[in-house]
Amino acid sequence: AQTVTQSQPEMSVQEAETVTLSCTYDTSESDYYLFWYKQPPSRQMILVIRQEAYKQQNATENRFSVNFQKAAKSFSLKISDSQLGDAAMYFCAYKKMGGGADGLTFGKGTHLIIQP
């Protein structure tokens, strides 16, 4: 079974600084997707970024980028120029690609605090 581990229960960063959230995963599959979702206090789950395992290029979305290391099974999220609105729980998630259906496997989350 796949597992996703987020080793940082909580992170704190000053506004406008850069922060990196860590995620590692375990799978025997070679093709899969990885995601970062954000859950602000409203509890809505919001997609931040997505990475396909077959792509060597790291995904970026504006101030959000990932460092995907397939051999190390590592998938970290970098947030540049942190803003107060970035304060939230961040969940790393895995989904196998192709074949049969399956849901997302989530890590336990990292609580990101933005210091003004």
Place this chain on the structure above:
Amino acid sequence: DSGVTQTPKHLITATGQRVTLRCSPRSGDLSVYWYQQSLDQGLQFLIQYYNGEERAKGNILERFSAQQFPDLHSELNLSSLELGDSALYFCASSVGMGETQYFGPGTRLLVL
């Protein structure tokens, strides 16, 4: 707004009761997923439907069941409720079975 709707937003009920949670996927999405978020278990995948058929099961209890109707909306039925079933229940949808899942706002269930 993800385009996925869930009703009701909040639900308070008693142990032993049965409730139904409803989800309407984004227009054009054929897959619906149900997830449970609780303090002790975190976010867990429960079940997936694709175009009316069950396609995958996760950690769904036998007391829970779901279905997807011809208009693609889905319902999650929770019966013989226990205190431990109190959680936030999310529905998510995607175009097919491998694409990005977009989440609804969730239904917060409190079992007293």
